Amino acid sequence: MNEPRRAQLERNLDLVRQRIDSAAKAAGRSASEITLIVVTKYFPASDVEILAQLGVQDVGENKHQEAQAKAEQCASLPIRWHYIGGMQSNKAAQIARYVDVVHSVDRLKLLSRLDLGASERDDPLAVLIQVNLDPPQQRESSRQGVDPHEVMTMAKAISEAAHLRLRGVMGIAPLDLDAAPAFTRLAQLSGQVRDEFPEATWISAGMSADLESAIEAGATHVRVGSGILGQRPQMK
Ligand SMILES: *Cc1c(COP(=O)(O)O)cnc(C)c1O
Numbered sequence: 001m002n003e004p005r006r007a008q009l010e011r012n013l014d015l016v017r018q019r020i021d022s023a024a025k026a027a028g029r030s031a032s033e034i035t036l037i038v039v040t041k042y043f044p045a046s047d048v049e050i051l052a053q054l055g056v057q058d059v060g061e062n063k064h065q066e067a068q069a070k071a072e073q074c075a076s077l078p079i080r081w082h083y084i085g086g087m088q089s090n091k092a093a094q095i096a097r098y099v100d101v102v103h104s105v106d107r108l109k110l111l112s113r114l115d116l117g118a119s120e121r122d123d124p125l126a127v128l129i130q131v132n133l134d135p136p137q138q139r140e141s142s143r144q145g146v147d148p149h150e151v152m153t154m155a156k157a158i159s160e161a162a163h164l165r166l167r168g169v170m171g172i173a174p175l176d177l178d179a180a181p182a183f184t185r186l187a188q189l190s191g192q193v194r195d196e197f198p199e200a201t202w203i204s205a206g207m208s209a210d211l212e213s214a215i216e217a218g219a220t221h222v223r224v225g226s227g228i229l230g231q232r233p234q235m236k
Contacts, residue, residue, distance in 0.1 A: 039225030168202030
């Protein structure tokens with residue numbers, strides 16, 4: 001089976017767009033409110049080029065070096081780069097220079113570095129607060145994300161940074177648990193943030209396996225990787 005890459009990506013992209021349409025319809029929402037971010041981590045810049053030809057405008061990456069290299073190789077394409085991965089603080093300023101949105105702001109320490117990098121941009125850098133949606137007893141050991149109780153403190157700190165623009169929240173459903181309650185919690189937190197910061201309307205939630213449940217809960221941005229690009233090479 002040697003289907004050309006373009007045909008493969010086109011077919012998968014169509015399927016995912018159909019899933020987004022159906023999920024939006026089922027939730028009584030318009031699919032036009034939902035931005036598809038195609039997560040291209042581990043895949044080459046040539047795939048980003050094909051995706052751009054197929055109308056994709058938003059691409060996600062989770063590692064600084066890989067993201068930076070790809071963004072450079074694809075500089076002529078009309079693509080917005082979304083940074084969705086963990087960040088070392090000493091890389092945050094660099095990341096703030098070449099991406100359009102950072103979804104993974106998860107500690108106060110990052111803000112001064114992001115703000116410094118963003119000061120060299122024409123426009124403020126759009127940022128989202130990554131919220132830890134794992135059950136409390138697992139939060140300590142788990143992946144990144146601010147504790148739900150600290151979201152408002154983080155929102156206030158971002159709003160005070162001169163070159164950052166708070167656009168909303170981001171979350172990843174807990175492993176091996178039903179995603180729906182986690183996305184509902186994220187939507188509630190989004191409402192709290194929006195009450196004080198009306199521009200923070202984005203909810204980045206949902207991946208290949210759970211985008212329907214995220215859209216039902218109100219996601220405005222879904223991040224889909226393997227459902228479009230195929231299985232990633234073995235994780236390091
Ligand atoms: C890799 C990744 C995705 C995409 O996951 P798939 O299951 O491949 O769709 C989404 N969000 C984040 C934060 C990721 O790291």
